[in-house]
Amino acid sequence: MNRCVxxxxxxxxxxxxxxxxxxxxxxxxxxxxGDGPDSLLALKEFxxxxxxxxxxxxxxxxxxxxxxxxxxxxxxxxxxxxLVTPKRPDINQLPVFDFAFIQDGxxxxxxxxxxxxxxxxxxxxxxxxxxxxxxxxxxxxxxxxIPFALKERREDxxxxxxxxxxxxxxxxxxxxVFQITNQTCQYLQFEMSGILPARYEPESLSNVDAVLxxxxxxxxxxxxxxxxxxxxxxxxxxxxxxxxxxxEIDPADMSxxxxxxxxxxxxxxxxxxxxxxxxCNEMALPSYSTAKSVVGGLGLMLLESAYPGAASxxxxxxxxxxxxxxxxxxxxxALDMTTGxxxxxxxxxxxxxxxxxxxxxxxxxxxxxxxxxxxxxxxEPGTHLSYHTWDTYLAGTxxxxxLKRREGPDADFFDDLLVAKVWKPLGLSRLAGATRRSYDExxxxxxxxxxxxxxxDVARLAQFIGPMDGRFDNEDLLDRRLFDAIKQRVPGxxxxxxxxxxxxxxxGFRSFDISSYVGxxxxxxxxxxxxxGGIIVAIMPxxxxxxxFSDGDVHRYLSAVRESHRIRPMCE
Numbered sequence: 001m002n003r004c005v006x007x008x009x010x011x012x013x014x015x016x017x018x019x020x021x022x023x024x025x026x027x028x029x030x031x032x033x034g035d036g037p038d039s040l041l042a043l044k045e046f047x048x049x050x051x052x053x054x055x056x057x058x059x060x061x062x063x064x065x066x067x068x069x070x071x072x073x074x075x076x077x078x079x080x081x082x083l084v085t086p087k088r089p090d091i092n093q094l095p096v097f098d099f100a101f102i103q104d105g106x107x108x109x110x111x112x113x114x115x116x117x118x119x120x121x122x123x124x125x126x127x128x129x130x131x132x133x134x135x136x137x138x139x140x141x142x143x144x145x146i147p148f149a150l151k152e153r154r155e156d157x158x159x160x161x162x163x164x165x166x167x168x169x170x171x172x173x174x175x176x177v178f179q180i181t182n183q184t185c186q187y188l189q190f191e192m193s194g195i196l197p198a199r200y201e202p203e204s205l206s207n208v209d210a211v212l213x214x215x216x217x218x219x220x221x222x223x224x225x226x227x228x229x230x231x232x233x234x235x236x237x238x239x240x241x242x243x244x245x246x247x248e249i250d251p252a253d254m255s256x257x258x259x260x261x262x263x264x265x266x267x268x269x270x271x272x273x274x275x276x277x278x279x280c281n282e283m284a285l286p287s288y289s290t291a292k293s294v295v296g297g298l299g300l301m302l303l304e305s306a307y308p309g310a311a312s313x314x315x316x317x318x319x320x321x322x323x324x325x326x327x328x329x330x331x332x333x334a335l336d337m338t339t340g341x342x343x344x345x346x347x348x349x350x351x352x353x354x355x356x357x358x359x360x361x362x363x364x365x366x367x368x369x370x371x372x373x374x375x376x377x378x379x380e381p382g383t384h385l386s387y388h389t390w391d392t393y394l395a396g397t398x399x400x401x402x403l404k405r406r407e408g409p410d411a412d413f414f415d416d417l418l419v420a421k422v423w424k425p426l427g428l429s430r431l432a433g434a435t436r437r438s439y440d441e442x443x444x445x446x447x448x449x450x451x452x453x454x455x456x457d458v459a460r461l462a463q464f465i466g467p468m469d470g471r472f473d474n475e476d477l478l479d480r481r482l483f484d485a486i487k488q489r490v491p492g493x494x495x496x497x498x499x500x501x502x503x504x505x506x507x508g509f510r511s512f513d514i515s516s517y518v519g520x521x522x523x524x525x526x527x528x529x530x531x532x533g534g535i536i537v538a539i540m541p542x543x544x545x546x547x548x549f550s551d552g553d554v555h556r557y558l559s560a561v562r563e564s565h566r567i568r569p570m571c572e
Contacts (some may be wrong), residue, residue, distance in 0.1 A: 072194035128282030157185035186533030242563035255554030287451035288531030299509030396447025
């Protein structure tokens with residue numbers, strides 16, 4: 001029998017109702033010599049108990065797992081695209097695992113947070129900052145817990161898990177128990193757990209100081225966090241239940257949500273069927289099309305600010321594959337998805353066609369071929385909106401080419417513009433600083449998806465777009481015309497009508513006039529970042545932000561918008 005069979009109900013109840021004095025199912029003995037656990041565990045098993053003592057051992061070096069010895073429990077819960085087939089049998093196997101971690105107080109910091117490219121058929125690893133501690137029963141060894149995620153190589157789905165082990169400074173280490181019980185993925189969901197032999201190789205890492213400095217700065221400067229249930233303490237009329245409203249999003253589909261007001265980040269827990277995820281602030285979040293806004297949109301605003309006229313640069317002169325049939329089409333047209341190249345007239349028709357699968361190849365040549373040659377030219381640029389992720393990829397390709405011509409072949413619009421000029425001043429996480437790129441020598445940033453974020457990154461970016469109005473220390477970082485247009489402040493440049501008459505798409509962003517929903521006589525525009533599967537970041541004109549990450553393919557958020565309006569009216 002597989003050693004990860006279903007757990008007896010009595011043991012599960014014991015694990016889920018642990019007393020203050022912790023009686024572990026994930027014991028020292030199990031980690032050291034066991035061949036279990038026999039099931040998925042309550043997530044409290046991977047968390048430090050109240051009053052945990054400071055770790056008496058030190059971890060600094062490489063953690064290596066013997067992944068070739070996997071015998072994992074795997075239960076497929078959803079596969080709407082029928083992806084799991086005998087031709088792709090390695091979905092329930094972890095990639096090669098050989099990564100360095102550094103202990104910093106009670107934190108265990110990954111040297112490479114990810115996503116980490118590899119040769120696995122399905123997954124890339126993502127790591128968050130874990131925790132170390134001592135507790136009774138571990139016989140002088142220290143215990144570690146690390147949040148991690150598996151991210152799809154070709155797309156953006158993320159499956160969050162956690163792993164735990166005990167160790168000693170000398171290099172002794174137990175087996176590693178891991179499990180995955182939470183995902184933000186609309187079409188593929190599963191549970192997985194296992195126990196793997198491990199090696200710990202202590203070593204002095206050359207970049208320790210730089211890694212720890214950035215990690216500490218990020219933690220110390222995060223927006224202050226309070227539970228969403230406490231919002232009534234500051235705003236007596238506020239109803240916490242309006243955020244993450246259950247009549248809008250099924251709680252079973254919700255990963256997390258939050259509301260930002262007056263410099264405070266009110267957050268939900270990260271609920272799973274096995275209890276709250278113990279590293280909610282470190283949970284890896286996918287971007288999907290929110291990257292069209294913060295990578296594509298902000299990227300072009302930075303490029304235009306540095307080189308006025310860049311937005312009007314012709315695609316045909318920057319991207320050789322688009323040399324024919326693309327005359328008169330600019331980078332801004334591609335970002336707006338108004339290139340005039342399309343198949344079906346419906347806004348979302350082409351994204352649902354077979355060619356979309358071709359676009360999700362891993363090499364730049366395959367992606368740019370779809371972008372340039374997938375559809376004929378049927379309209380003048382700037383006159384017809386066809387939602388194409390490959391158009392945003394094309395815009396990113398053109399932006400990169402433009403920057404390389406001016407700053408040299410090593411220039412990169414993601415690293416040199418977005419990370420250097422926005423991410424670092426805002427203090428975003430190291431995880432946010434690595435976007436997905438093509439699996440080849442080109443290493444083209446994906447632009448239309450591919451970011452991996454923490455909830456604090458989401459809040460900081462939204463604050464930058466909203467209350468900070470695209471400025472840092474009172475300095476304009478972005479081109480004002482392009483930025484003001486997404487907030488409907490540029491006469492004559494409202495963007496294209498999108499899904500509804502009240503929604504506009506412009507420069508990679510949606511703007512939604514919510515006046516009729518909150519009872520205002522004049523238009524009230526909410527800037528909306530939307531992502532596939534159920535991701536929303538709503539940036540409201542009253543300097544508040546609401547976001548959620550879910551996987552039920554639902555994008556509903558008016559309950560939070562109305563509640564924000566009740567707290568601070570938007571009609572003015």
